[in-house]
Amino acid sequence: MAAPTVMRVGCRRAAGLCGGLSRRIHHQPQRAPAAKGLLAAQCERGLFQEVFPAQRAEEGLPALLEPGQPPQTVYCGFDATADSLHVGHLLTVMGLLHFQRAGHNVIALVGGATARLGDPSGRTKEREPLSEELAREHALGLREGLQRLFDNHRQLFWPAAGGARLGEVMLQDNAWWLGREPVVGFLCGVGGFLRMGTLLSRQSCQARLRSAEGMSLAEFLYPALQAYDFLHLHRHHGCRIQLGGADQMGNIMSGYELVTKVTGEDVFGITVPLITSTTGDKLGKSAGNAVWLNRDKTSPFELYQFFVRQPDRTVERYLKLFTFLPLPEIEHMMEMHAKEPEKWGPQKRLAAEVTKLVHGKEGLESAKRCTKALYYSNVEALEAMSDQELQELFREAPFAELLLEPGMSVLDLCHKANAIPDGPSGYRKITDGGVSINYIQVTNPETVLVIGQHILKNGVSLLKIGKKNFYIIKWLQL
Numbered sequence: 397m398a399a400p401t402v403m404r405v406g407c408r409r410a411a412g413l414c415g416g417l418s419r420r421i422h423h424q425p426q427r428a429p430a431a432k433g434l435l436a437a438q439c440e441r442g443l444f445q446e447v448f449p450a451q452r453a454e455e456g457l458p459a460l461l462e463p464g465q466p467p468q469t470v471y472c473g474f475d476a477t478a479d480s481l482h483v484g485h486l487l488t489v490m491g492l493l494h495f496q497r498a499g500h501n502v503i504a505l506v507g508g509a510t511a512r513l514g515d516p517s518g519r520t521k522e523r524e525p526l527s528e529e530l531a532r533e534h535a536l537g538l539r540e541g542l543q544r545l546f547d548n549h550r551q552l553f554w555p556a557a558g559g560a561r562l563g564e565v566m567l568q569d570n571a572w573w574l575g576r577e578p579v580v581g582f583l584c585g586v587g588g589f590l591r592m593g594t595l596l597s598r599q600s601c602q603a604r605l606r607s608a609e610g611m612s613l614a615e616f617l618y619p620a621l622q623a624y625d626f627l628h629l630h631r632h633h634g635c636r637i638q639l640g641g642a643d644q645m646g647n648i649m650s651g652y653e654l655v656t657k658v659t660g661e662d663v664f665g666i667t668v669p670l671i672t673s674t675t676g677d678k679l680g681k682s683a684g685n686a687v688w689l690n691r692d693k694t695s696p697f698e699l700y701q702f703f704v705r706q707p708d709r710t711v712e713r714y715l716k717l718f719t720f721l722p723l724p725e726i727e728h729m730m731e732m733h734a735k736e737p738e739k740w741g742p743q744k745r746l747a748a749e750v751t752k753l754v755h756g757k758e759g760l761e762s763a764k765r766c767t768k769a770l771y772y773s774n775v776e777a778l779e780a781m782s783d784q785e786l787q788e789l790f791r792e793a794p795f796a797e798l799l800l801e802p803g804m805s806v807l808d809l810c811h812k813a814n815a816i817p818d819g820p821s822g823y824r825k826i827t828d829g830g831v832s833i834n835y836i837q838v839t840n841p842e843t844v845l846v847i848g849q850h851i852l853k854n855g856v857s858l859l860k861i862g863k864k865n866f867y868i869i870k871w872l873q874l
Contacts (some may be wrong), residue, residue, distance in 0.1 A: 446667045448645065505569070627659075794813040805845065
């Protein structure tokens, strides 16, 4: 019997799955977000890249996900190698959200156990060992981050009107079952269904075996553990679809092989594209270029700026992938952008939609305040900023707390903040125009500080020396 094959759904032959599905549902009445058909809609947006196994998916998956059918359960795994998700994870989360919006139930699976082994997919060397305690802490952080995303989506992006069903969400951790599974029992129960030749033929395995470092047994067994996750979720929650990044297809195949051999039931895999930097490198922790989704690692302002700086060649694609905006609206936005590119309309909308999903309305407002304060020298925005926002925006700036003394001058402030040297050179720094307070240049060192001008209503002064050196002053007991 021929081995199951992978079908790309984003290529010219989209007429196979996407096009054919579009024809079948074209005559159906428009209802809820699932009316067009989930697969057809996401193929059109470019979110779903490959499906597996190709023939069975083309024959059975569209009917399984057809509007009006019982809800299916789909899962995606997130290994707890850090305590925060990053932008590289966001597309798989978007995939889960689109399933949820179509009325299906989703499971976000945190890999508290598999993170300790390390997925060899796409890696040239083995991960650093992760202790059980650290993996547990990371898993908790990921579950909290995933919960925020699902909560923000439900509150800010899901219309309550119309009576459409939003699928249920479940957060799981594979440490809850893999951590209790005896080694011998696991190997006897699972090992007999997975073939060595198949595992060795995977591209990730081949690449590592050819490397100088080779591949450890722990890494080699990683696909077996991930496959067991699929089997466990299938048995206990009726899960029939696994979602993952494009680099996860080998692991998805192993899960398909195990579940179908053990249960005899059809299951499926779907991949989403990998997000890369402008230089073509995969975004992520291992690559050292992660844009994190936790505020303590990447502020709302920094996340907003990452998306607002996207070039024209990627912004339309990202609007389709990272937002829920209708395609006609995106098309109109790009037409307007062609006429007024200086307004950066698509980039600003993309940044706003993603920041709101990740950090909520408050996070988006924070990002906008920081943008106005930094790039437009907006004093009102600066005055409205919290201490947290100031420290996020001026992450490298020294932060000092001072008492306002009677008659304190600009020169006194600069000295207390250790912003200028003592003596004539520091004095000249001010007289030559190299110092500003709250974006207003001061040239008289003896000017007495005035509340409302040099000290803002939020009790803050932003001291700037030269072009790039900022100092945040927090005044006490005003």
